[in-house]
Amino acid sequence: MNTLPDIKNDFAQWYQEVVYKAELADQSPVRGCIVIRPYGCALWEIIRDYVDKRLKETGHHNAMFPLFIPESFLKKEAEHVQGFAPELAVVTHAGGKELEEPYVVRPTSETIIHYMFARWLKSWRDLPIKINQWANVVRWEMRPRPFLRTTEFFWQEGHTAHETMQEADEEARMILNEYVKLAHDYLAIPVIAGRKTDKEKFPGADYTLTFEAVMQDGKALQMGTSHMISQSFARAFNMVFQDRNGQQAHPFLTSWAVTTRLIGAVVMTHGDQKGLVLPPKVAPFQIIIIPIYRAGHDQQELRAAVAKIKESLAAFRVFVDDGDHTTPGAKFYHWELKGAPLRLEIGPRDLAQGQVILADRIGSEKRQVALGSVAEVVGQTLDVIQKTMFERAQERLRSHWHKAEKLSDFGPRLDEHNGIYQTGWCGNPACEQELKKFKATTRCLIDEKTSAVCFYCTNASKGDVLVAKAY
């Protein structure tokens, strides 16, 4: 029996093992890269399909840009190259020759996409341009962790260009809002939305919006970001258009992304000692049906009943675990490890009584359900599970969210991994820098002001900031 490391005392090891044992991913022979196995891939496809649908509904179009970026492109925006240079993978040889100009494997695609925008954009009538790309990107990772930090990862990256700053600002906020809905309604992960400090923002952006969650060990996880890039890249790439007054103008840009890291967030938010616990909306299989054959009973009859139940559950993602070389007990264990929200067990005696046994993954009592009402009960129960998972995570977020005045007080407590601290800040980067001593960072600025002074110096606070250790 595979038992997982203690989730309370050894969360990091628990995380790593559950990811591999539940077959979401596997280690690969390529440094810092994982293989996303079918179960993890199915989970990602469900998230992707939802996000893709929402992006299309909000007027974005998918496109595909080259994997390679000429090295010189990255250098056009000074902050940008500085931010990414240490993480780049570089192709120096190709087609049997050394290249005249090396190509970097995209760490993000602003530069190449903005080059193309500059080519396409002529008049204000061409605006807005709202592009999304589903792609792999590469950032060399010194301390990889499956899904959370891998050298290659998968994401959607949105890139838009707008006539006015207000429109770009609205876009960046609208997308953040979509992301928060994704986290709340789909992933059942409560998040805090806010704005990054200048130190933590995207290299080259005016400002970066973020949504942050707190994992079971009290560490924060940045779930995704939406950047108001404004005109910096537009100037760097000479992106101009004729405005409504016939003048040449630079458009206002945004970019935003969520990545396969979301899978890690789901694992770390909901998992327990038995393994994954997947929210029904993203679970590759929402319901596992396990027929329990007994010697001396008609297998065919049971098989037919199971087929009929499955048919009645056509609206859900269902898997019948009908293999004959493992015991029902081993199957229960297996699907608990894999986090399937619901399990239906049915043996000859249940069938004779016209019922199935319903077990959920969030610890409710097993119960009997009449065959005729399985579909209805399953639908309701999945809704309850989704809701309960969100509420429990919300409860945990509350218990991890502290208010504090001074770093000297909460700094040492940051070391016990017990959550995020809301505090006041004067806005001075030098004070922010002090957090480094506790291996913590600002996660985001939020629209509240509960402290009168800065967490470090004696100056007045300009507003609240959240501070935590983070993944």
Next chain:
Amino acid sequence: MNTLPDIKNDFAQWYQEVVYKAELADQSPVRGCIVIRPYGCALWEIIRDYVDKRLKETGHHNAMFPLFIPESFLKKEAEHVQGFAPELAVVTHAGGKELEEPYVVRPTSETIIHYMFARWLKSWRDLPIKINQWANVVRWEMRPRPFLRTTEFFWQEGHTAHETMQEADEEARMILNEYVKLAHDYLAIPVIAGRKTDKEKFPGADYTLTFEAVMQDGKALQMGTSHMISQSFARAFNMVFQDRNGQQAHPFLTSWAVTTRLIGAVVMTHGDQKGLVLPPKVAPFQIIIIPIYRAGHDQQELRAAVAKIKESLAAFRVFVDDGDHTTPGAKFYHWELKGAPLRLEIGPRDLAQGQVILADRIGSEKRQVALGSVAEVVGQTLDVIQKTMFERAQERLRSHWHKAEKLSDFGPRLDEHNGIYQTGWCGNPACEQELKKFKATTRCLIDEKTSAVCFYCTNASKGDVLVAKAY
């Protein structure tokens, strides 16, 4: 007005320009790479979704493997590395350092996937393994052409492992069959299925199945391939399992792929002097509705009528071209260039008469359709267009398919780009090599025998082979 180069006399130039002007793709600043624009991306997503669904229905699971492959992996299978070495892009530096072992950017993923299969496979109970990956791959191209040959391209690559040779053989054939159905039923492209000669097969495979089409200029296009890899890679990667008799055995492998090249095939098969002609099943927009506003008439009324028509067409992919800064004529031209199968025009007079004007992209007469029956007529007409396009392409394939005895006869005719030649072959690679003088290759071996002797030597033919110049 953008006019396209003459499709009859300058097909290569026509192709290039129609791809860019219809906004399927654009040139990029990265050598040999294109940008796939939203219209091309939408077309690819429709193809992808269909293929993905069929692959899942036939028991395959998606997974994601690393983009990078350690250079040493490619060298494990001798034929394989020889086949791909000249086309590789190599990452030599990453994270600010020179790598100890360079990584190649995957030109195909057999080696890394087989390494993982070897890790996962223990018993015959683990078989079959049926994996598919949607990915970008890189093969350095000296003479790139959009979609047909690009340095980076997109594909699905299937990789399977089986207990017996027969099972692997059935898999390779089943997939070829699926590909042929995709070509016929979706892309409206008639194809010839056959087997590659040893010279043309996939490096490392036992044999390669292919499906080939003939473009309007008479050149052949390989549309995709399905490889019976057998045990060569299994041995190279030490992939063993305990068989039903408790013995260690190597599994039998297959791999198979279709790529974004299919988009090129659709363009080159169906396009005409006015631009693209897209089969309804893959057209991003099957129907374009163009309201024709006239001065002195109620715009609101017309707008409402158009909205109602659109609503009645919810089962189709519809775009209402309602922009007010181009004329209806320019819109007709634009959507002809983009190959939309059907166009509905409606002006105040049509509205008063309770009708719309229906125009198709395959040259039928315009006709009037009563408002109440638009949905029904549109559905039927799209079916007719799909069918007609396939039949026309089939007619063209027939006219391009010749039987011939001797290379001395048909060799010079190959130079006029007038199609494929079915001929006899003794099986000797030396005779096959003679085709090079005419810049032609064998496309595939087919299950017919219409010639008694080889096209080159005087030995008996072992069966028919198709010969053509190819993309």
